[in-house]
Amino acid sequence: MEKALLLYSGGLDTSVMVKWIKERLGMDVVTLTLDIGNSDLDEIREKALKIGAVDAITMDVKKEFADNYLSKEIHANGIYGEYPLSTALARPLMAEKAVSVALENDINVIAHGSTGKGNDQVRFEVSINALNDKIRVIAPVREWNMTRLEEIEYAKKNNIYVKSDGKYSIDENIWGRSIEGSSIENINKPVDDDAFEWVTPPYYCGAGESISIEFSNGIPVSLNNKNMDLLNIIKNLNIIAGRNGIGIINMIESRLIGLKSHEIYECPAATIILKAHRYLESLVLNRNELAIKGYVDNQWSNMVYNGLWFDPAINHMNEFERSSNEYITGKVNLKLYKGNIVLEGLESPYSLYDYDTINYETGIFDQNSSKGFIDIYKNETIRSNRIKKTLTVIH
Numbered sequence: 477m478e479k480a481l482l483l484y485s486g487g488l489d490t491s492v493m494v495k496w497i498k499e500r501l502g503m504d505v506v507t508l509t510l511d512i513g514n515s516d517l518d519e520i521r522e523k524a525l526k527i528g529a530v531d532a533i534t535m536d537v538k539k540e541f542a543d544n545y546l547s548k549e550i551h552a553n554g555i556y557g558e559y560p561l562s563t564a565l566a567r568p569l570m571a572e573k574a575v576s577v578a579l580e581n582d583i584n585v586i587a588h589g590s591t592g593k594g595n596d597q598v599r600f601e602v603s604i605n606a607l608n609d610k611i612r613v614i615a616p617v618r619e620w621n622m623t624r625l626e627e628i629e630y631a632k633k634n635n636i637y638v639k640s641d642g643k644y645s646i647d648e649n650i651w652g653r654s655i656e657g658s659s660i661e662n663i664n665k666p667v668d669d670d671a672f673e674w675v676t677p678p679y680y681c682g683a684g685e686s687i688s689i690e691f692s693n694g695i696p697v698s699l700n701n702k703n704m705d706l707l708n709i710i711k712n713l714n715i716i717a718g719r720n721g722i723g724i725i726n727m728i729e730s731r732l733i734g735l736k737s738h739e740i741y742e743c744p745a746a747t748i749i750l751k752a753h754r755y756l757e758s759l760v761l762n763r764n765e766l767a768i769k770g771y772v773d774n775q776w777s778n779m780v781y782n783g784l785w786f787d788p789a790i791n792h793m794n795e796f797e798r799s800s801n802e803y804i805t806g807k808v809n810l811k812l813y814k815g816n817i818v819l820e821g822l823e824s825p826y827s828l829y830d831y832d833t834i835n836y837e838t839g840i841f842d843q844n845s846s847k848g849f850i851d852i853y854k855n856e857t858i859r860s861n862r863i864k865k866t867l868t869v870i871h
């Protein structure tokens with residue numbers, strides 16, 4: 477019998493899928509579950525087998541996610557609106573793993589649990605076929621036309637045990653928790669506190685705390701003067717920043733498929749790390765570097781959001797980002813206070829900050845030379861306005 481490899485989370489949709497694929501499409505199902513956050517792999521594996529998967533493969537890919545994906549995002553200051561791309565960046569890793577497991581097991585079909593209304597279907601399908609264009613991708617949720625209630629019915633009828641998924645649609649990994657659906661879809665109401673699990677809403681937070689993060693070549697290498705790998709810095713920061721109200725994002729998002737949606741995210745570590753990284757960059761890179769980098773960062777973020785991780789343009793940008801981060805080394809001290817991040821100190825051996833010149837008290841900078849600079853600098857703008865007579869005050 478033909479086999480399908482199902483990217484299995486253990487939730488309602490993908491659990492129903494194990495049965496549905498077998499029943500409707502006549503394929504045996506092998507599940508693949510990746511731990512990118514805090515999945516209980518053993519429990520999910522048991523469940524897949526109980527529902528009828530012929531095999532259930534699991535992998536802990538957290539470290540790989542941090543080292544091969546998040547490190548590149550930190551270099552590129554990845555952000556879409558205010559969203560640090562936590563779900564978006566995990567999809568190509570899932571696609572990569574799915575393709576290699578499929579090939580190892582002679583499977584030609586990969587199934588995913590995304591709906592037909594979101595970005596994730598695009599990310600999975602573009603990524604999987606960019607890695608192997610022979611693999612057929614199926615998305616049962618797009619085809620089966622079941623409401624949530626009908627799915628629950630189907631699950632009951634087939635003895636599929638699903639503990640209630642809760643009121644929201646959640647996707648989470650170490651870089652963030654995405655929350656959609658239910659009352660969030662009503663954009664005229666405040667978000668209920670029960671949406672938040674990682675971040676204490678700022679109005680409940682206490683006196684705040686100071687932290688320090690050290691970067692080497694654009695990557696965090698120590699937290700509060702303790703050396704740690706990136707994964708552990710992220711894990712610790714999710715707790716520290718979360719309890720200080722940092723990382724709640726509440727935004728209207730423009731999806732690739734042309735729909736606006738209301739999205740809530742909890743991204744405490746991501747928010748801190750990206751902010752600290754930008755502080756250090758602003759100290760170390762000159763204006764030209766910052767301008768070019770800002771453009772590339774923006775392109776990088778849009779392409780990652782839009783599912784194009786495996787496009788060659790991303791590789792070129794990753795090279796640029798790596799070299800731009802070569803000197804992003806130093807320490808950032810921050811105070812976290814009721815959802816705010818306050819800069820308390822910055823140092824870098826490559827700092828371009830020149831105290832002797834910029835300070836208000838002493839004068840090694842000849843202020844009179846600025847006049848000559850301005851005389852020449854202003855010419856272009858003045859001439860444009862004179863010739864085009866665009867300003868009414870010009871006679």
Ligand code: ARG
Binds near residue numbers: 561564645647654656
């Ligand atoms: N809108 C986000 C994105 O496109 C997150 C989607 C997360 N999915 C969910 N079931 N909450 O990356």
